[in-house]
Amino acid sequence: MAGTKRLPRAVREQQMLDAAVEEFSDTGYSDTSMDAIAARAEISKPMLYLYYGSKDELFMACVDRERGRFMDAMSAGFDPALRQRDQARIVIREFLRYVYENAKSWRVLYRVASSTSDFTEVVTRARSQITEMITELIRRGTTVDGISDTDFELTAVALVGAAEAVADRISEGDISLDAATDVLLGIVWRALTGVGHLEEA
């Protein structure tokens, strides 16, 4: 630990968050101790408490940082010049790639936060926002009339559910990214033909 005192605050914060994401991801919220996080970050527990006042606060900081990373990775895939079909393909690929390459980040955001009563709401809200966005994307890509708002919404709900489930399966690490991307893309294309996206994949 010699010399760590000279690290700038921002660097040290990131080290603490890195350690916390690892611990929360491996052990879950309630079984993770501030001792374990401090040990992994190679700092003292008082120092950890100085930066983050409580386990709750530290977990919230992890969720915030990982959510930000996730949203950055997703928004990098958006390009208004793309045809909608290519757009969708890229977003699905980027989503699954993010989870594949950042399995612990995903687990903190998805598994740990959604199974921790105080944070379930954060996950639910994020899911609703994404579902609304996807509902709009599907609506705009539809070339036929007569599809109801409910059908657009339910299609988005189902596809977001399918994508979350495949992503979560990928985070276990024993499935190839390409196989998962192909299966999910296949399901999404076929579902979209059901609400009047008439182009076949």
Add this chain to the structure above:
Amino acid sequence: MAGTKRLPRAVREQQMLDAAVEEFSDTGYSDTSMDAIAARAEISKPMLYLYYGSKDELFMACVDRERGRFMDAMSAGFDPALRQRDQARIVIREFLRYVYENAKSWRVLYRVASSTSDFTEVVTRARSQITEMITELIRRGTTVDGISDTDFELTAVALVGAAEAVADRISEGDISLDAATDVLLGIVWRALTGVGHLEEA
């Protein structure tokens, strides 16, 4: 409360569980008190503790009962004489109907249990069992060669995720059962054609 003392044990147990399912469903695990459950069941708190030693034990009894009801409702839809496609249609209908008609039961099993650390494992295990069953159903209904085990599994994972998401949306009560069933069935049929179920819906 006059006369409740003469109720047979089995009847009283069901009343307590009914009250507990309502409370847990409305309020979540951590914010539900044994006082509130006793009041709703119209019994004394000591009596509630006599039957169920702790909130944890009472919640587990709720999850067990509701899981049993859910499995009974599902297995009623299985009939080996049916063509596989009709079988799948009936199972999806029965699943969504169960959630529609038993929204509080679903919420205890799904939302509350999965967001309560000690019970997440129960939900995860049930989901794995269902996914394995669906993987086998898909494999048996496939009429072409060359689909990998991973593709079968990932298709099942995606469809179970889609079905859970649609079911959970239904449990909010403002979506028609028929609309949700049609959308989910459409997505499932189309997905199955992707893994060599060649019949079109």
